[in-house]
Amino acid sequence: MEGKYDPVAHEELTEQAQTPWKKKKKKSKMENKRRFSDEQIRLLETIFESEAKLEPRKKLQVARELGLQPRQVAIWFQNRRARWKSKRIEQDYRTLRADYHKLASRFEFLKKEKQSLILQLQELSESVAEPPHDKNKASKGVDADTKCEQSNPSFQQAPLEGMELLGLQFGNGRDMEHAGQTKEELVSIDEYRNESTVSPENLYGFDLADDIFDQSCSNPQWLNFWGREDN
DNA sequence: CACGGCACGTCCATTACATCA
DNA sequence: TCTGATGTAATGGACGTGCCG
Numbered sequence: 202m203e204g205k206y207d208p209v210a211h212e213e214l215t216e217q218a219q220t221p222w223k224k225k226k227k228k229s230k231m232e233n234k235r236r237f238s239d240e241q242i243r244l245l246e247t248i249f250e251s252e253a254k255l256e257p258r259k260k261l262q263v264a265r266e267l268g269l270q271p272r273q274v275a276i277w278f279q280n281r282r283a284r285w286k287s288k289r290i291e292q293d294y295r296t297l298r299a300d301y302h303k304l305a306s307r308f309e310f311l312k313k314e315k316q317s318l319i320l321q322l323q324e325l326s327e328s329v330a331e332p333p334h335d336k337n338k339a340s341k342g343v344d345a346d347t348k349c350e351q352s353n354p355s356f357q358q359a360p361l362e363g364m365e366l367l368g369l370q371f372g373n374g375r376d377m378e379h380a381g382q383t384k385e386e387l388v389s390i391d392e393y394r395n396e397s398t399v400s401p402e403n404l405y406g407f408d409l410a411d412d413i414f415d416q417s418c419s420n421p422q423w424l425n426f427w428g429r430e431d432n
Numbered sequence: 433c434a435c436g437g438c439a440c441g442t443c444c445a446t447t448a449c450a451t452c453a
Numbered sequence: 454t455c456t457g458a459t460g461t462a463a464t465g466g467a468c469g470t471g472c473c474g
Contacts, residue, residue, distance in 0.1 A: 236450070236461075254442090276463060279442075284461085 237277070241267045245274070249281050 237245070244267060248255070255263065255278055264271040 273462080275441090280461065280463085283444080
């Protein structure tokens with residue numbers, strides 16, 4: 202890529218052409234391949250930490266210092282870069298997988314909450330629509346919440362960690378207020394329920410009905426999603 | 433100036449060998 | 454001692470870049 206003609210490098214090539222093992226592969230097994238000493242590796246690693254690519258002059262200098270051929274130093278750096286890259290890919294994968302699992306559980310939680318809210322709305326609508334002919338009207342009205350919570354365990358026992366995960370704060374009494382909502386408020390909630398313009402599906406910018414969480418990470422949709430997140 | 437050939441570099445996939453459990 | 458797994462030095466090919474005629 203960034204290859205400039207360098208007389209020093211050229212000198213190196215001439216030199217390496219004379220090395221015994223170059224082109225003489227699969228011969229003289231024992232001399233052919235020797236591990237570098239700990240000392241050699243240590244110095245190479247130290248240099249690699251500060252520069253992943255070597256200037257031709259630096260390469261010659263390092264080679265002299267370590268008693269290696271410049272070609273060997275170049276190859277070591279090349280292999281070292283490859284190892285570093287594959288490690289990084291592995292690490293990226295792990296991070297991505299953890300993020301995915303976090304998001305998946307968050308999605309599951311939202312799904313459950315959506316279900317419970319829908320159920321809750323249904324029951325509230327029914328109780329509002331009911332004519333006030335019952336003697337026990339008052340107690341029935343009060344019961345709406347209780348009933349809902351009883352019939353809907355996920356609402357009742359929304360896990361605290363789930364709340365934290367969502368960054369939700371219910372301390373503002375949001376969940377206490379719905380019993381006293383006006384008709385207009387309920388109508389607007391009904392609109393929400395029916396049209397779902399703010400549904401979790403739309404919230405994420407794609408159709409969760411396809412259940413992307415059940416699909417593999419190689420799914421382009423999934424990748425696009427993460428790509429968007431990054432930018 | 434455009435072009436082709438050469439020298440050299442990097443990356444990547446693969447091979448060959450060493451070492452270890 | 455043998456064997457399979459793993460790590461790594463080295464090779465070969467493809468391709469990019471700069472220089473030169």
